[in-house]
Amino acid sequence: MSKQILELKNVSKIYGSLKALADINLKVNAGDWLSIMGPSGSGKTTMINIIGCMDTPSTGSVILDGVDISRENASSLTRIRRDKIGLIFQQFHLISYLTAVENVMVAQYYHSMPDEAEAMEALEKVGLKDRARHLPAQLSGGEQQRVCIARALINSPEILLGDEPTGNLDEENEGIVVDIFRRLHDEGVTIIIVTHDPEVGDVAQRKIILEHGRVIQDIDQTSTFGQALKIHHE
Amino acid sequence: MFWHMVFKTVIRQKSKMLMIAFTVILGVSLSTAMMNVMLGVGDKVNRELKVYGANITVRHKDAALMNDLYGLNEGVGVNDKFLFEEDVLKLKTIFWGFNILDFAPMLEGKAVMNLPGKNSPAVDVKINGTWIAKHNTLSTGEELDTGLKALRTWWDVKGEWLNESRDDEVMFGNLLAEKSGVKIGDVIALNGRNFIVKGIFTDGGDADEEILMTLAAAQSVLKLSGKISSIEVSALTTPDNDLAKKAAQNPKSLSPDEYETWYCTAYVSAICHQIQEVIRDGVAKPVRQVAESEGTILNKTTLLMILITILSSIGSALAISNLITASVIERSQELGLLKALGAYNWQIALLVLVEVMITGLFGGIFGYFLGIGFAQVIGQTVFGSYIEIAQMVILIVGVILFFVTLAGSIPAIRYLMALKPTEVLHGK
Ligand SMILES: Nc1ncnc2c1ncn2[C@@H]1O[C@H](COP(=O)(O)OP(=O)(O)O)[C@@H](O)[C@H]1O
Ligand SMILES: [Mg+2]
Numbered sequence A: 001m002s003k004q005i006l007e008l009k010n011v012s013k014i015y016g017s018l019k020a021l022a023d024i025n026l027k028v029n030a031g032d033w034l035s036i037m038g039p040s041g042s043g044k045t046t047m048i049n050i051i052g053c054m055d056t057p058s059t060g061s062v063i064l065d066g067v068d069i070s071r072e073n074a075s076s077l078t079r080i081r082r083d084k085i086g087l088i089f090q091q092f093h094l095i096s097y098l099t100a101v102e103n104v105m106v107a108q109y110y111h112s113m114p115d116e117a118e119a120m121e122a123l124e125k126v127g128l129k130d131r132a133r134h135l136p137a138q139l140s141g142g143e144q145q146r147v148c149i150a151r152a153l154i155n156s157p158e159i160l161l162g163d164e165p166t167g168n169l170d171e172e173n174e175g176i177v178v179d180i181f182r183r184l185h186d187e188g189v190t191i192i193i194v195t196h197d198p199e200v201g202d203v204a205q206r207k208i209i210l211e212h213g214r215v216i217q218d219i220d221q222t223s224t225f226g227q228a229l230k231i232h233h234e
Numbered sequence B: 001m002f003w004h005m006v007f008k009t010v011i012r013q014k015s016k017m018l019m020i021a022f023t024v025i026l027g028v029s030l031s032t033a034m035m036n037v038m039l040g041v042g043d044k045v046n047r048e049l050k051v052y053g054a055n056i057t058v059r060h061k062d063a064a065l066m067n068d069l070y071g072l073n074e075g076v077g078v079n080d081k082f083l084f085e086e087d088v089l090k091l092k093t094i095f096w097g098f099n100i101l102d103f104a105p106m107l108e109g110k111a112v113m114n115l116p117g118k119n120s121p122a123v124d125v126k127i128n129g130t131w132i133a134k135h136n137t138l139s140t141g142e143e144l145d146t147g148l149k150a151l152r153t154w155w156d157v158k159g160e161w162l163n164e165s166r167d168d169e170v171m172f173g174n175l176l177a178e179k180s181g182v183k184i185g186d187v188i189a190l191n192g193r194n195f196i197v198k199g200i201f202t203d204g205g206d207a208d209e210e211i212l213m214t215l216a217a218a219q220s221v222l223k224l225s226g227k228i229s230s231i232e233v234s235a236l237t238t239p240d241n242d243l244a245k246k247a248a249q250n251p252k253s254l255s256p257d258e259y260e261t262w263y264c265t266a267y268v269s270a271i272c273h274q275i276q277e278v279i280r281d282g283v284a285k286p287v288r289q290v291a292e293s294e295g296t297i298l299n300k301t302t303l304l305m306i307l308i309t310i311l312s313s314i315g316s317a318l319a320i321s322n323l324i325t326a327s328v329i330e331r332s333q334e335l336g337l338l339k340a341l342g343a344y345n346w347q348i349a350l351l352v353l354v355e356v357m358i359t360g361l362f363g364g365i366f367g368y369f370l371g372i373g374f375a376q377v378i379g380q381t382v383f384g385s386y387i388e389i390a391q392m393v394i395l396i397v398g399v400i401l402f403f404v405t406l407a408g409s410i411p412a413i414r415y416l417m418a419l420k421p422t423e424v425l426h427g428k
Helices: A044-051 A074-084 A100-111 A116-125 A141-153 A171-187 A198-202 A222-233 B002-012 B014-052 B061-070 B085-093 B174-180 B215-222 B242-249 B256-263 B268-278 B288-330 B332-340 B345-383 B392-418 B421-425
Strands: A004-015 A018-029 A033-037 A059-064 A085-089 A159-163 A190-194 A206-211 A214-220 B056-060 B100-114 B123-130 B134-137 B143-146 B156-159 B169-173 B187-190 B193-202 B210-214 B230-235 B282-286
Touching (some): A004 A044, A004 A190, A018 A190, A018 A214, A033 A198, A044 A059, A044 A190, A074 A085, A074 A100, A085 A141, A100 B002, A116 A141, A141 A171, A171 A198, B002 B014, B002 B345, B014 B288, B014 B345, B014 B392, B085 B230, B174 B193, B193 B215, B210 B215, B230 B268, B242 B256, B256 B268, B288 B332, B288 B345, B288 B392, B332 B345, B332 B421
Parallel strands (some): A033 A190, A033 A206, A085 A159, A159 A190, B123 B210, B169 B193
Antiparallel strands (some): A004 A059, B056 B282, B100 B187, B100 B230, B134 B143, B169 B210
16 A cells, blocks of 8 residues: 555635636545546636645645645745756747757755756656757757656656646657656556546556546446556557 | 856857947947046146146234224224245245245235316325246245246236336325326325336226335335235145045144145145245235135036936946846846756846946956046046046946846846746747
8 A cells, every 4th residue: 555645635726706616625635646537617727726835725624745835925835846856848949059968957056955866867868868959949849848847856746747748749749758657657656647548647656537526437447457557659 | 057058148249249349339438538537627627727826825813813803904004913024935945845836925005196287186095016027046046037027927017017126116006096197107195105107907996996016216205115915826736535534634643644635735734834944934825716616617627527427337337227228138038947947046146247247347347547648538638737647536337347247137037037937938
């Protein structure tokens, strides 16, 4: 039985009269791979922001690695995010004037200290060692997102969070990125990914579906998990 | 990493950074020029003002005391204490003798005036004898022409100036001439001696009610051979500073080093002190009127310069603040990303501040040298001379620049602080 890394207890996020999240309860164990799916506007991004310490819930509490982050101030949230969370976005968000390896090193810089050898190693893991000196504009979308994954993982976070990380990628690149997730999962990284894409959603161990800010389905996919892996490996 | 990002950003945003640098260049060059002119101008204005007259008067110590006590000016009757004409040329022997430009001994007194050929009654009049334009040979062999003519450049004279070598000529102040109905060419008698009226002058002050003659003539009319009542001195002086003010109150309060510095600087108080060392019984005092007008002109110039500096600083701060805010808004995604990656607010603020400060520094250095150039142009065109560059301007301008860029960065930094990564990173 692995330890629990994240728990949301009665979490709501209210914008005026709108409940973006309504009384969410969720437990995630270390090493889990969770997909969050649901129609547009159902609260997926809101949930990721709260888990990623970029936003706080209106009510309820969020326990991340034993700490209740729902009542922390902005600078503690920054510190917790820096130490425990790796983020990837749909839009990639690389710094345009820095090379791939420098983009990875920025995350090291704000975490502790830039270490180029380590940053190169991270790029090698995502298969971009030979592209390390390229600027983002010289890389394909898939390559850019792999740089982002390397950047998200460089400080060994507890959780890798992605908000539609394959939303801007073609099928081939989507496959490459999913492969990387799979490897990370094997290494024991906790992965939480928001996605629109059923294929990406289906490869996870577990899938929750949101609608109007509520979890309407919580599907354990462990039985098909190995299956999905095989399908993709062929 | 930090510097790498700073320099990359500065280069990538070069058009905005150039604008910031340009704003700084304008502000700094203006301030540098103004401050250098302001600090260098004291001397220049003083030199300009010299033409308005003597700036030191030497009197007998007792007469000077009476003046101070009772505010009596031309102390007729009080003035029975005299200086010696033979001491006058010693003025050129003092340490700052070279700065003594012109001087004139004066003998003032009352005489009884008769107008021969008219049957008006005799009246008491004030007479004043002086050197008009006397040729002197100093003990050093140096030749020197000096006298009242050089000290009264503003006089409006009808007829002719007196001739130094003629003891039978007088000039009338215009008020006295009018009152007594005297015209150029008339003959008058003073204490029984006849004089021809050569000219009528307008001074604008008390002198308009006096009769002017050569010193020799006055000494003979008043029967005061070799005596004078005062000396007017025109001298080039250095504007007073704290040391000079302290010395003016009491030279004995100075330390030996301070005394040395003060004595060897052309402060008006130092020159007065040195004059008293050579003129027996003399007390030398700066003429207040001139000193004050100097002060007001200097104050006004200073005020103007300070105003220009303040305005250009405010202008720069506003322009810089617009540019930086625009630059930060343009980069909000990047800066939001840095926050998401774990950068604290202060780290991002520092990043932006350092970028601006570096740009400001380059602009500042360039602007400083440009400003020194401006100062020289102003010096040449307005004051006709080179302006001494004051080192302390670098410091002042540097401090002003620092605070102006800091103030200009405030809106951008407030924007940064409030920036939420979620607002800029999930945009479609
Ligand atoms: N800052 C905000 N202010 C007001 N409403 C918001 C804000 N952020 C999200 N919402 C609303 O909350 C709901 C959930 O949004 P979001 O979590 O972005 O959905 P999803 O990512 O599932 O598409 C939407 O109706 C959205 O309009
Ligand atoms: Mg979303």
